[in-house]
Amino acid sequence: xxxxxxxxxxxxxxxxxxxxxxxxxxxxxxxxxxxxxxxxxxxxxxxxxxxxxxxxxxxxxxxxxxxxxxxxxxxxxxxxxxxxxxxxxxxxxxxxxxxxxxxxxxxxxxxxxxxxxxxxxxxxxxxx
Numbered sequence: 001x002x003x004x005x006x007x008x009x010x011x012x013x014x015x016x017x018x019x020x021x022x023x024x025x026x027x028x029x030x031x032x033x034x035x036x037x038x039x040x041x042x043x044x045x046x047x048x049x050x051x052x053x054x055x056x057x058x059x060x061x062x063x064x065x066x067x068x069x070x071x072x073x074x075x076x077x078x079x080x081x082x083x084x085x086x087x088x089x090x091x092x093x094x095x096x097x098x099x100x101x102x103x104x105x106x107x108x109x110x111x112x113x114x115x116x117x118x119x120x121x122x123x124x125x126x127x128x
Contacts (some may be wrong), residue, residue: 040064 035050044066049059054075061070071082078097085091095102 038047040046046062056073056075059072060068063069069084073080081094082090083092091106093104
């Protein structure tokens with residue numbers, strides 16, 4: 001009789017051990033979120049992907065202190081890419097839209113060299 005009353009307790013103990021020591025890594029085929037945020041071991045945001053309220057999808061990379069250093073965005077009209085310097089000024093800015101292509105490179109001396117072309121018939125120049 002005592003063996004029969006111990007059996008459920010032993011089974012419950014074994015189930016608890018299996019649950020407690022199961023592998024913690026899980027693989028997902030798909031994760032659906034409104035915003036994805038990657039943080040470092042100190043909890044500082046280092047990367048994020050989100051859909052802005054206006055519909056733009058934005059991917060941002062942050063430096064060690066959380067400052068945005070790289071931004072990549074996409075809208076229905078086109079896309080843009082920005083590389084930011086140590087003071088978060090845009091040193092490289094690339095814009096590609098249906099009716100406009102732009103490239104701006106700004107150096108430390110605050111001089112800017114820009115290339116911008118407005119396309120009449122939605123055709124790219126042959127040199128690109």
